[in-house]
Amino acid sequence: MSIFTESEKEPRAFKVIAYDENDELKAEYMFSELQEALKFQLGMQDKGYTTTMQRLLIDWWNTI
Secondary structure, X not given: OOOOOOOOOOXXXXXXXXXXXXXXXXXXXXXOOHHHHHHHHXXXXXXXXXXXXXXXXXXXXXXX
């Protein structure tokens, strides 16, 4: 379940990408909840990976 504030009426997703020391892609996951994305990101950082997170607007009409 997602709750949107008045200023955020569009659904969002959070994409976490992790790379190793050779800049090789090791993981790329999307989450609907920021808390879950942060938990995954911190776990990957604890394993020594470099991570980035992107906040994405989801256009549901083009994903069906």
